[in-house]
Amino acid sequence: MDKLQIKELLNGQKFRLTSERESLLDVFASSSSMLTPSQLYELADKHDINIGLTTVYRLLEVLTKVGVATPFLVDGTIFYAYCGCEHHHHFVCLSCHRVMDIQGSCPSFDVPDNFRVSSHRSDLYGTCSDCQTANDAGCTH
Amino acid sequence: MDKLQIKELLNGQKFRLTSERESLLDVFASSSSMLTPSQLYELADKHDINIGLTTVYRLLEVLTKVGVATPFLVDGTIFYAYCGCEHHHHFVCLSCHRVMDIQGSCPSFDVPDNFRVSSHRSDLYGTCSDCQTANDAGCTH
DNA sequence: TCAATATAGAAAATGATTTTCAATATTTCC
DNA sequence: GGAAATATTGAAAATCATTTTCTATATTGA
Ligand SMILES: [Mn+2]
Ligand SMILES: [Mn+2]
Ligand SMILES: [Zn+2]
Ligand SMILES: [Zn+2]
Numbered sequence: 001m002d003k004l005q006i007k008e009l010l011n012g013q014k015f016r017l018t019s020e021r022e023s024l025l026d027v028f029a030s031s032s033s034m035l036t037p038s039q040l041y042e043l044a045d046k047h048d049i050n051i052g053l054t055t056v057y058r059l060l061e062v063l064t065k066v067g068v069a070t071p072f073l074v075d076g077t078i079f080y081a082y083c084g085c086e087h088h089h090h091f092v093c094l095s096c097h098r099v100m101d102i103q104g105s106c107p108s109f110d111v112p113d114n115f116r117v118s119s120h121r122s123d124l125y126g127t128c129s130d131c132q133t134a135n136d137a138g139c140t141h
Numbered sequence: 142m143d144k145l146q147i148k149e150l151l152n153g154q155k156f157r158l159t160s161e162r163e164s165l166l167d168v169f170a171s172s173s174s175m176l177t178p179s180q181l182y183e184l185a186d187k188h189d190i191n192i193g194l195t196t197v198y199r200l201l202e203v204l205t206k207v208g209v210a211t212p213f214l215v216d217g218t219i220f221y222a223y224c225g226c227e228h229h230h231h232f233v234c235l236s237c238h239r240v241m242d243i244q245g246s247c248p249s250f251d252v253p254d255n256f257r258v259s260s261h262r263s264d265l266y267g268t269c270s271d272c273q274t275a276n277d278a279g280c281t282h
Numbered sequence: 283t284c285a286a287t288a289t290a291g292a293a294a295a296t297g298a299t300t301t302t303c304a305a306t307a308t309t310t311c312c
Numbered sequence: 313g314g315a316a317a318t319a320t321t322g323a324a325a326a327t328c329a330t331t332t333t334c335t336a337t338a339t340t341g342a
Contacts, residue, residue: 014287014288015288015289016287016288016289016338016339016340018288018289018290018338018339020289020290020291021289036329037329037330038329051290051291052290052291053291053330054290054291054292054330054331054332055289055290055291057329057330057331058289058290071214071217072214073212073213073214073219076212076219078214078217078219089248089250091250091252091256091258094259102250102251102252103250103251104248104249104250104251106248107230107245107247107248107263108245109230109232109243109244109245109263109265110243110244110245111232111243111265112270114270114273115232115267115268115269115270116267116268116273117232117265117266118235118266118267118268119265119266119267120263120264120265120266121262121263121264121266122250122261122262122263123261123262124252124258124260124261125258125259125260125261126257126258126259126260127257127259128256129253129255129256132255132257155318155319156319156320157307157308157309157318157319157320159307159308159319159320159321160307161320161321161322162320177298178298178299179298192321192322193321193322193323194299194322195299195300195301195321195322195323196320196321196322198299198300199320199321217330
């Protein structure tokens with residue numbers, strides 16, 4: 001997904017893509033894992049991008065509002081992953097917290113006619129191949 | 142779902158179904174809405190069941206652990222609904238917060254062979270019929 | 283250029299959740 | 313039955329995540 005597109009999306013809701021947000025977004029989008037706000041803050045730090053934690057919260061908030069970030073609830077904790085705008089489904093590795101896009105058409109369920117379905121989520125949870133071999137080797141990382 | 146079954150499930154993990162938990166469970170299971178811990182606490186109060194908020198948190202924790210309660214993340218807030226053990230899918234009304242079971246077979250996605258899928262969630266979000274007619278009538282409740 | 287609007291970030295406030303702990307209840311085993 | 317071990321309760325305190333506040337700064341738009 002293009003950064004210009006994201007800027008347009010944000011501007012459409014009177015949000016701005018500042019240099020701070022752009023740097024953070026780069027870090028966020030390049031991570032294949034779902035992250036807590038604090039984890040994103042730490043990760044940015046490692047890239048020598050020193051942004052206030054409040055700003056991290058605000059970025060995740062606006063990205064979620066425009067649909068570019070997706071929140072995941074895992075084991076009582078809320079994580080965020082950069083997922084772009086096109087609707088798709090996910091596999092979440094409960095071991096390494098990586099989030100992978102998966103192929104497949106949207107599920108269809110029997111919903112009463114008079115219900116309006118505005119969105120849906122279909123997420124799979126489990127262990128990715130890397131983490132399985134790691135576990136096989138006796139490593140709990 | 143039988144209360145005895147729930148007791149067995151809890152006992153299986155060395156949890157006990159005390160009288161406090163049983164009263165709370167009655168209130169919880171009879172609600173068709175997803176609830177925050179505080180909301181369940183208030184609801185119990187209305188039924189003249191006065192249980193500490195800490196106990197409410199602990200009940201939801203153990204019920205989630207044994208799979209009888211399901212957490213929902215909606216708009217940044219974590220709610221819980223009594224859902225029993227048999228796997229199924231849900232429609233969540235974003236207006237009244239009721240959670241309805243929906244029919245349909247589990248979706249199938251293309252997941253790499255070497256991934257282990259341990260669980261999945263398929264949730265629909267929208268507006269139930271009651272809330273649509275309420276909105277039509279100009280009521281924002 | 284000037285006014286209006288949005289953001290950054292530190293500090294403080296808030297609020298939700300967890301921990302602690304003493305009392306009580308339940309289970310286990312002799 | 314009756315310890316001893318284990319689990320629970322709930323109030324209070326502590327902790328932790330998130331939001332609010334506020335001032336300086338930046339951006340947008342007439
Ligand atoms: Mn994705
Ligand atoms: Mn259900
Ligand atoms: Zn993994
Ligand atoms: Zn409704």
